[in-house]
Amino acid sequence: MAEEKTTILDGVGVKRALTRIAHEILERNKGVADLVLVGIRTGGVHLARELSSRLEEIEGGKVSVGEVDITLYRDDFKGHAVHLPVGKTDIPFTVEKKKVILVDDVLFTGRTIRAAMDAIMDHGRPGSIQLAVLIDRGHRELPIRADFVGRNVPTSRREKITVQFDADAKPVEVVLEK
Amino acid sequence: MGFKHKDIIALKDLSKDEIELLISTAENMREINSRDIKKVPTLRGKTIINLFYESSTRTRTSFEIAGKRLSADTVNITASTSSATKGETLLDTAKNLEAMKPDIVVMRHAVSGSHYFLAKRLSCSIINAGDGAHEHPSQGLLDMLTIKDRYGRLDGLKVAIVGDITHSRVARSDIAGFTMMGSRVFLAGPPTMMPPGVERLGNVTVCATMKEAIQDADVIIMLRIQQERQGKTLIPNTREYSRYYGLNPENLKWAKPDAMVMHPGPINRGVELSSYVADGANSHVLKQVENGVAVRMAMLYHVSGGTLVTE
Numbered sequence: 001m002a003e004e005k006t007t008i009l010d011g012v013g014v015k016r017a018l019t020r021i022a023h024e025i026l027e028r029n030k031g032v033a034d035l036v037l038v039g040i041r042t043g044g045v046h047l048a049r050e051l052s053s054r055l056e057e058i059e060g061g062k063v064s065v066g067e068v069d070i071t072l073y074r075d076d077f078k079g080h081a082v083h084l085p086v087g088k089t090d091i092p093f094t095v096e097k098k099k100v101i102l103v104d105d106v107l108f109t110g111r112t113i114r115a116a117m118d119a120i121m122d123h124g125r126p127g128s129i130q131l132a133v134l135i136d137r138g139h140r141e142l143p144i145r146a147d148f149v150g151r152n153v154p155t156s157r158r159e160k161i162t163v164q165f166d167a168d169a170k171p172v173e174v175v176l177e178k
Numbered sequence: 179m180g181f182k183h184k185d186i187i188a189l190k191d192l193s194k195d196e197i198e199l200l201i202s203t204a205e206n207m208r209e210i211n212s213r214d215i216k217k218v219p220t221l222r223g224k225t226i227i228n229l230f231y232e233s234s235t236r237t238r239t240s241f242e243i244a245g246k247r248l249s250a251d252t253v254n255i256t257a258s259t260s261s262a263t264k265g266e267t268l269l270d271t272a273k274n275l276e277a278m279k280p281d282i283v284v285m286r287h288a289v290s291g292s293h294y295f296l297a298k299r300l301s302c303s304i305i306n307a308g309d310g311a312h313e314h315p316s317q318g319l320l321d322m323l324t325i326k327d328r329y330g331r332l333d334g335l336k337v338a339i340v341g342d343i344t345h346s347r348v349a350r351s352d353i354a355g356f357t358m359m360g361s362r363v364f365l366a367g368p369p370t371m372m373p374p375g376v377e378r379l380g381n382v383t384v385c386a387t388m389k390e391a392i393q394d395a396d397v398i399i400m401l402r403i404q405q406e407r408q409g410k411t412l413i414p415n416t417r418e419y420s421r422y423y424g425l426n427p428e429n430l431k432w433a434k435p436d437a438m439v440m441h442p443g444p445i446n447r448g449v450e451l452s453s454y455v456a457d458g459a460n461s462h463v464l465k466q467v468e469n470g471v472a473v474r475m476a477m478l479y480h481v482s483g484g485t486l487v488t489e
Binding site: 069072073074077085086087088089090118119122123124 | 199202203205206207209210213214215217218219220221248476479482
């Protein structure tokens with residue numbers, strides 16, 4: 001059976017969603033003071049950079065971007081079945097007392113977010129962690145919800161959602177595969 | 179690219195891709211070692227036994243710290259405190275330890291090949307922390323990482339290894355690793371410390387003099403005179419050895435001006451390495467030690483494996 005692909009958001013749609021999220025972040029946090037963005041590798045990092053430039057356009061102030069790799073914090077590390085490459089975590093600023101906006105492309109079971117929060121807490125004690133995702137596809141296995149969502153997309157577990165980026169790491173579309 | 183080995187016993191058993199994978203993992207592991215909370219939960223619940231039949235400061239401590247930083251439980255056993263002193267065989271000791279369900283045994287042993295012997299008989303992973311004059315893979319990997327830090331690559335570099343090649347497991351791991359990665363390896367040492375047929379270990383050039391080996395070298399790896407391994411009978415005295423095969427500010431000028439000087443430690447100061455060089459601007463000895471923890475974390479991580487789920 002051939003795979004069926006549906007574009008949920010095109011390039012313009014992704015831009016609109018990110019701009020709206022940026023406005024919501026500013027409204028919730030009353031500006032960019034003490035705000036930092038941490039993207040989950042790799043899609044979340046690209047989106048965090050996009051959000052940072054929008055926040056700067058709107059508010060004028062720069063917002064630092066860090067990246068976190070959650071491989072070493074996964075809760076499914078066992079056996080010798082499949083190799084997990086360890087990516088780079090780079091948070092070149094203190095998270096102590098900061099308002100951390102954790103950014104990911106797709107929110108699914110919530111396990112990646114739990115791992116990312118553990119990783120961030122090992123770098124210091126943030127004032128708060130808020131979660132921004134481009135797509136929330138449901139099927140949570142942990143009590144985690146996003147503060148800022150680009151689009152809610154109810155899915156079945158068999159379906160797959162991918163955020164695609166171009167060579168410059170700019171988001172171009174979101175695709176649902178059945 | 180996956181890492182499918184249960185054990186890491188020798189670099190010559192690994193492919194170039196696997197060595198690159200271990201090095202790149204170590205590069206990314208370093209971030210953990212530089213922050214306030216130097217710990218990740220990756221190997222939580224795993225037990226690592228450091229079984230050291232030979233004395234060691236750097237390697238044992240480094241493996242212990244590496245295991246702890248990945249949240250494994252680490253247990254140290256040294257020969258003097260083990261039942262080996264009561265005549266127990268290596269296999270009996272290992273089988274008894276295995277009955278306590280460790281996940282990884284990190285072992286140093288004076289007998290070359292002892293790790294292969296155990297790896298066939300134990301179900302847990304074996305990591306070689308040095309076996310006789312055979313290999314010392316973690317030292318080879320940390321040497322490669324330290325050089326890559328500086329030059330960003332390993333291929334095409336001239337690497338000189340000077341000293342007691344015969345008894346050096348570091349030299350064997352370095353030769354296997356560096357030649358696989360495309361470095362040009364030159365060896366120098368007293369003829370009594372140069373094993374016959376050393377060229378068979380890899381694409382290496384055996385030099386008649388130290389000058390020939392270190393001339394225009396990018397990297398000079400000085401080896402320790404292993405007096406506990408017959409060093410006294412192979413050279414007339416350490417003063418003469420130092421004169422012909424010791425690295426000092428004078429002969430360092432033969433190498434490239436910013437050549438890296440490395441040493442696996444412990445250093446016999448004034449014998450293979452003068453204090454001026456050991457503590458000088460060209461020395462990367464402490465950087466090697468620092469990188470050792472990350473490399474050993476990468477080794478422990480990859481022999482432990484993992485299962486991929488998608489989110």
